[in-house]
Amino acid sequence: MGIKKTVNSARSGWMGAGAPEGDIVVSSRIRIARNLHGYSFPHLLDREKAEQVIHAVQLALENGELVKQAGILEMNRMAELSPVERQILVEKHLISPNLLEEHEKKAVALRDDELVSIMVNEEDHLRIQCLLPGLQLEKAWEMADKIDDGLEKTLDYAFSSKYGYLTACPTNAGTGLRASVMLHLPGLVLVDQIRGVLASISKLGFTVRGLYGEGTEALGNLFQLSNQVTLGHSEEEIISSLNSITGQLLAREREARKALLQQRREQLADRVGRSYGTLMHAHMMSSEEAMRRISDVRLGVDLQMITGIAPEQLTELMVMTRPAYLLKQAQGDLSPAQRDNMRANIIRSKLNQR
Numbered sequence: 001m002g003i004k005k006t007v008n009s010a011r012s013g014w015m016g017a018g019a020p021e022g023d024i025v026v027s028s029r030i031r032i033a034r035n036l037h038g039y040s041f042p043h044l045l046d047r048e049k050a051e052q053v054i055h056a057v058q059l060a061l062e063n064g065e066l067v068k069q070a071g072i073l074e075m076n077r078m079a080e081l082s083p084v085e086r087q088i089l090v091e092k093h094l095i096s097p098n099l100l101e102e103h104e105k106k107a108v109a110l111r112d113d114e115l116v117s118i119m120v121n122e123e124d125h126l127r128i129q130c131l132l133p134g135l136q137l138e139k140a141w142e143m144a145d146k147i148d149d150g151l152e153k154t155l156d157y158a159f160s161s162k163y164g165y166l167t168a169c170p171t172n173a174g175t176g177l178r179a180s181v182m183l184h185l186p187g188l189v190l191v192d193q194i195r196g197v198l199a200s201i202s203k204l205g206f207t208v209r210g211l212y213g214e215g216t217e218a219l220g221n222l223f224q225l226s227n228q229v230t231l232g233h234s235e236e237e238i239i240s241s242l243n244s245i246t247g248q249l250l251a252r253e254r255e256a257r258k259a260l261l262q263q264r265r266e267q268l269a270d271r272v273g274r275s276y277g278t279l280m281h282a283h284m285m286s287s288e289e290a291m292r293r294i295s296d297v298r299l300g301v302d303l304q305m306i307t308g309i310a311p312e313q314l315t316e317l318m319v320m321t322r323p324a325y326l327l328k329q330a331q332g333d334l335s336p337a338q339r340d341n342m343r344a345n346i347i348r349s350k351l352n353q354r
């Protein structure tokens, strides 16, 4: 159990089946940024102080009341994990890439179902994250809020009556809340409307990020949409406006899919079929090609052009084909060609299992 199970399996609690709007919304994430009063922000902490912060959070998590409310969160120091294991946590979206830098000062507390993780000494002392399948921002918020309240009973948070919760980057001050949804938008990409749609969203105070968050690229037609500002809006307002923008995007994506079915059905079926065939039979596959083909097949599954595959199997496959997960399975180094071969083998065997 614990972290070893997490890094040995590509499956995660947030890939659950039958989630609301699960044909387009892969997952919903709430993260709350908090800092401890009396300590410098993480980038200024030396190792000893950083360890004190980790220890304080660990003690707070062991509090009986909090365990009853939120379950057991096991603290894992980043230094106790191998570089490959750390990278797998990023590939599973349980930590952000930031936690890999200066990792000797950082830690993550994880719940066994992987729906809750608390990053310690990331950009802020605490980053409480709740990740759920489909569109479930309110539920994720309720979970995060409960944990935050529980922790605040023991920890002395840095708070100002003027600015709210204080954070290392001013854009996170106030509520410290980032709400985000990971969306699969192949329809809007195929009808060539994605750029316009994303540009208009950024004018409304939302930001679109790539697959692993800030500074990363969008792969497999997956986009992460989140609020830009946390100050001056309540948590409920932030979540409600993200829900409403997401609703509009869902409508646009569904329209695009409908138009593709009506106007380019055979081209679409050909694209989906070719990608499915390639995934089922190829022996060499780059990571970029895998993401692209998995996205096509996911669209085919959503449009019932392909039956017998569940969307969450494809989400799992995305993690299974990422570089660190492959290295872990190989238990040693892989050349780029060996990696491409192993990736193709894993995909074939996973898709042929059904």
Ligand SMILES: Nc1ncnc2c1ncn2[C@@H]1O[C@H](COP(=O)(O)OP(=O)(O)OP(=O)(O)O)[C@@H](O)[C@H]1O
Pocket: 027, 028, 029, 031, 090, 093, 094, 095, 096, 097, 123, 131, 172, 178, 180, 181, 182, 209, 211, 212, 213, 214, 224, 226
């Ligand atoms: N809806 C989502 N589903 C799955 N993973 C997500 C989602 N939103 C964000 N993530 C993951 O969370 C991590 C952090 O993302 P991001 O950098 O956007 O947020 P952040 O660290 O909270 O923001 P910042 O530090 O810029 O305030 C990344 O690994 C990203 O993949």
